Amino acid sequence: MAFWLIDDHTPGYGLMLRIDRTVYSEQTPYQHLAIVDTTEFGRALVLDGIIQTTVADEFIYHEMIAHVPLFTHPQPRHVLIIGGGDGGTAREVLKHSSVERIDLVEIDASVVNACRKYLPETACAFDDPRVNVIYGDGVEYVRQRRNLYDVVIVDSSDPVGPAVELFGREFYSNVYACLKENGVFVAQTDSPTFSKDLFQRVYHDIKSIFPVTMVYLTCIPSYITGFWSFTLGSKSYHPLKDFREDPEVETRYYTPQLHQACFVLPKSIEKLLAE
Ligand code: SAM
Secondary structure: OOEEEEEEEEOOEEEEEEEEEEEEEEEOOOOEEEEEEEOOOEEEEEEOOEEEEEOOOHHHHHHHHHHHHHOOOOOOOEEEEEEOOOOHHHHHHOOOOOOOEEEEEEOOHHHHHHHHHHOHHHHHHHHOOOEEEEEOOHHHHHHOOOOOEEEEEEEOOOOOHHHHHHHOHHHHHHHHHHEEEEEEEEEEOOOOOOOHHHHHHHHHHHHOOOOEEEEEEEEOOOOOOOEEEEEEEEOOOOOOOOOOOOOOOOOOOOOHHHHHHOOOOOHHHHHHHHO
16 A cells, blocks of 8 residues: 655654655564555655655765775775665675675675565665674674674665664764774765754764765755765775776766866755864
């Protein structure tokens, strides 16, 4: 039976998606999980009522969270993904021939299982022998590991439920320690307009830890406000000065020109980050 899903971030604002069919749903030990067929965006993963990934525009988010840090590091071999249970980020990381191994730490096995079954176009990466899925809490994982990764990508849900601590300063400090000497880190850091306080606090936390800290933006139509941010922290490499290209990496959205342009911020956001 068709119905309207309201993905609301505040009592006064929400994103409405018409749902034609609920394909699968489960109350997991961590969150409510649903796979739905939407009228406009095709099949989608929804966690605790929040749109995570849709067939229509997932490539935008997954390409931008993966290729910007991977083209900033000259030779990414070992990559850690925290979250990423739909597999889309891992799929993009695997396009880089230098990558030898991806450790993907996902707290909820039900997400991986449901995406493997119902969203094969994003979950195809899980069949690659270079991908090592670890079911556990990303907060704990980085607390216990040092000097292991060239790139860490935090592809988490929004700061609700199990993801709250993935937006904390202690977590970012442990990510720093988990990275090798010249490591690069990126996290999805929510809407810079709608989650202003979070976005600003996270930026300053990361900036207090990483010598190179930069925000980049993109537009993801199925996300609330559409306007979305990523925050990159790097121990040494600079995303614009050390940027490299590899025409072998096939993409649908990311381009070398966009890599350079996405770091150009509107004055209002520069001002917010300068405060
Ligand atoms: N692309 C989506 C987005 O931008 O919102 C998110 C991708 S993925 C679905 C987010 C994943 O983070 C979920 O599968 C969730 O279970 C996982 N997650 C949340 N908190 C976590 C934690 N503390 N450790 C590991 N994974 C976590």
